[in-house]
Amino acid sequence: MQSLGGIRSWPATYRATTASMTTTTESMRKVAQVVTVAGSDSGAGAGIQADIKVCSARGVYCASVITAVTAQNTHGVQSVHLLPPEFVSEQLKSVLSDLQIDVVKTGMLPSPEIVDVLLQSLSEYPVRALVVDPVMVSTSGHVLAGSSILSIFRERLLPVADIITPNVKEAAALLGGGVRIQTVAQMRSAAKSLHDMGPRFVLVKGGDLPDSSDSVDVYFDGKEFHELHSPRITTRNTHGTGCTLASCIAAELAKGSNMLSAVKVAKRFVDSALNYSKDIVIGSGMQGPFDHFLRLKKKDLRQSTFNPDDLFLYAVTDSRMNKKWNRSIVDAVKAAIEGGATIIQLREKEAETREFLEEAKSCVEICRSNGVCLLINDRVDIALACDADGVHVGQSDMPVDLVRSLLGPDKIIGVSCKTEEQAHQAWKDGADYIGSGGVFPTNTKANNRTIGLDGLKEVCKASKLPVVAIGGIGISNAESVMRIDEPNLKGVAVVSALFDQQCVLTQAKKLHKTLRESKREQQ
Ligand SMILES: Cc1ncc(COP(=O)(O)OP(=O)(O)O)c(N)n1
Ligand SMILES: Cc1nc(C(=O)O)sc1CCOP(=O)(O)O
Ligand SMILES: [Mg+2]
Numbered sequence: 001m002q003s004l005g006g007i008r009s010w011p012a013t014y015r016a017t018t019a020s021m022t023t024t025t026e027s028m029r030k031v032a033q034v035v036t037v038a039g040s041d042s043g044a045g046a047g048i049q050a051d052i053k054v055c056s057a058r059g060v061y062c063a064s065v066i067t068a069v070t071a072q073n074t075h076g077v078q079s080v081h082l083l084p085p086e087f088v089s090e091q092l093k094s095v096l097s098d099l100q101i102d103v104v105k106t107g108m109l110p111s112p113e114i115v116d117v118l119l120q121s122l123s124e125y126p127v128r129a130l131v132v133d134p135v136m137v138s139t140s141g142h143v144l145a146g147s148s149i150l151s152i153f154r155e156r157l158l159p160v161a162d163i164i165t166p167n168v169k170e171a172a173a174l175l176g177g178g179v180r181i182q183t184v185a186q187m188r189s190a191a192k193s194l195h196d197m198g199p200r201f202v203l204v205k206g207g208d209l210p211d212s213s214d215s216v217d218v219y220f221d222g223k224e225f226h227e228l229h230s231p232r233i234t235t236r237n238t239h240g241t242g243c244t245l246a247s248c249i250a251a252e253l254a255k256g257s258n259m260l261s262a263v264k265v266a267k268r269f270v271d272s273a274l275n276y277s278k279d280i281v282i283g284s285g286m287q288g289p290f291d292h293f294l295r296l297k298k299k300d301l302r303q304s305t306f307n308p309d310d311l312f313l314y315a316v317t318d319s320r321m322n323k324k325w326n327r328s329i330v331d332a333v334k335a336a337i338e339g340g341a342t343i344i345q346l347r348e349k350e351a352e353t354r355e356f357l358e359e360a361k362s363c364v365e366i367c368r369s370n371g372v373c374l375l376i377n378d379r380v381d382i383a384l385a386c387d388a389d390g391v392h393v394g395q396s397d398m399p400v401d402l403v404r405s406l407l408g409p410d411k412i413i414g415v416s417c418k419t420e421e422q423a424h425q426a427w428k429d430g431a432d433y434i435g436s437g438g439v440f441p442t443n444t445k446a447n448n449r450t451i452g453l454d455g456l457k458e459v460c461k462a463s464k465l466p467v468v469a470i471g472g473i474g475i476s477n478a479e480s481v482m483r484i485d486e487p488n489l490k491g492v493a494v495v496s497a498l499f500d501q502q503c504v505l506t507q508a509k510k511l512h513k514t515l516r517e518s519k520r521e522q523q
Helices: 012-020 047-057 085-096 112-124 147-160 168-175 184-196 241-255 259-276 298-305 319-324 329-339 353-369 380-386 400-407 420-429 452-462 478-482 504-522
Strands: 033-041 061-073 076-082 103-106 129-132 201-205 214-220 225-231 313-316 343-346 373-377 390-393 412-416 433-437 467-470 489-494
Touching (some): 033 085, 047 061, 047 241, 103 112, 129 147, 168 184, 168 201, 184 225, 201 259, 225 259, 313 329, 313 467, 319 329, 329 504, 380 400, 400 412, 433 489, 452 467, 452 478, 478 489, 478 504
Parallel strands (some): 033 103, 103 129, 412 433, 433 467, 467 489
């Protein structure tokens, strides 16, 4: 198998197959395809069932090779039946000899013999990437793959994996020798040692770490570490998070993402699904499943795509600043995302429509591949034409109810509010969030009325919607904004603090750190 940048190039077998298909026409489309090699979960929260849901939610076709059938529900695993290795081999052959599989994702591999047939199949039918989720124990504590599996994992599976995604317990088991992983520093060291066993990338998941307010995962590419933070979500509905993360990585790789983007998108996907599903009730046990399609909460379908936590670090672009610092909008957006921006708004007051549309399309692509929403300021036409995630409007722009009727139920709409009345109206009109300011004086927007921290507090208290603060906010005063301690104040929106700066990446990182620290202090 040959390496090409992020993941491998198309195997010769795929090219040969498509070339020989008698029905191939110019208009036929290649569909990104994953096969999951895992166990069936009768409760459908994890395993094969979760994998198929994730891939479908991410627009990727998912075939399935079943290694074991579990009798399982929200209380735990009642029974496990292993499939004979020969039959797993038959399934692998059926799928890999026919479908044009891009990525193989593994979950429960319950016996060394099953790992052996998988490795045999991979050598006969090479694929672009192998994602290994080294499942060993279920959420409820049931052993799904015992210690007999460890030597074949270490010696034969890990060396051919593109990425492995162990949690801290699985990482410790793979490393052996009584290794304990209880801190982020120990996760880093474990990621490095696991990388030495052969996989090209390692993601050690820290969801089970004791005493941390954030959920921190450590990603290692052999040279650099990345710490991926997300807020810890309190819910019983966490069954299947590991399968979901690994399958989402596989789906993004199948679509052509590089590994780091795939991992970031997958982490955000899991966070959004957990957050959205935190109060749904399925089953009577303590390991509830979550909703991969963000659709089961019927009460308000419209809010399904919007995660209010995305307002945490809201980057608003400015054409004058980009010109001044001689950078394109696209470069500005890339740097902001890399530095930790959790949502982007293109506020290009002076741009020509045609040029703006082209830039907006490029930004949509970048944001989508990073799992970050992109909104357009004022211009509903541009948002529609580039299929942005939504629009931000002010009190003198197009009214929110009209924007909603034009954009439809799934897009995100933000509206600027300086008063309690405006906040009530925003809710009635169908907005998703409120931008409230100017919290401090600003040079970015002419003649802007400053409402101060007290004004912001009033709007937050009056609003049923999540709020993002805006106006004159930067590293030096962001903490004072978050300290007003209103539960629906989700973050800060900034223009000059990121974009009227020499290095957008550095400023975004610093501001993200400041916001994280102030959030931690409040918890
Ligand atoms: C997040 C956010 N909040 C407020 C605004 C201001 O919008 P508006 O009042 O329409 O002013 P302009 O940005 O159009 O000058 C915003 N853009 N973003
Ligand atoms: C676009 C905008 N809207 C505001 C409002 O009060 O609604 S203040 C503002 C400008 C924010 O820029 P900076 O972060 O550079 O101060
Ligand atoms: Mg406006």
